[in-house]
Amino acid sequence: MSAHLMVVLSNAKPGQDEPFNRWYSDVHMIETIDRLDGFVAAQRFRQADLDGAPPCPYRYLAIYEIPEDELDTAYAQFTWQRAERAEATAAGRAPVVSVSDTLQPDPFLVGFFSPITERVPSNRTRELA
Numbered sequence: 001m002s003a004h005l006m007v008v009l010s011n012a013k014p015g016q017d018e019p020f021n022r023w024y025s026d027v028h029m030i031e032t033i034d035r036l037d038g039f040v041a042a043q044r045f046r047q048a049d050l051d052g053a054p055p056c057p058y059r060y061l062a063i064y065e066i067p068e069d070e071l072d073t074a075y076a077q078f079t080w081q082r083a084e085r086a087e088a089t090a091a092g093r094a095p096v097v098s099v100s101d102t103l104q105p106d107p108f109l110v111g112f113f114s115p116i117t118e119r120v121p122s123n124r125t126r127e128l129a
Contacts, residue, residue, distance in 0.1 A: 004066040005113045006039070006074065009058035011104040020102035021060075029062060031097045036081060038074025041065040057107050066112075075112060 012020030025044055033039045045061040066074040081097045088095035 004071045006064040008062040009109040016102040023100040036077040038070040
């Protein structure tokens with residue numbers, strides 16, 4: 001089966017999309033995968049602009065990849081960095097993984113997911129190969 005995923009759904013504060021995306025893509029995402037054990041890759045997405053699409057309260061999605069045997073490590077590091085950030089802020093120093101004031105804290109959602117099936121390609125895709 002494939003790797004586990006940490007999924008983050010978020011929004012920028014009103015009028016802050018450009019600095020939020022710069023920070024998230026160029027700083028936060030990189031700090032997470034380079035400084036926290038268990039995270040090996042990440043990718044960000046923006047909600048597609050589609051007429052008539054169902055409403056979604058989140059504009060941005062980040063997916064972090066976690067190897068099959070690293071889920072406990074990644075979760076422990078995720079939990080640790082949240083506490084470390086609070087300690088760093090109280091001490092007046094930079095945290096290991098930063099958070100920008102351009103992030104809209106509510107709504108904000110983080111979840112860890114493990115595969116329950118193998119990846120299944122479409123029959124149409126298999127026919128083209």
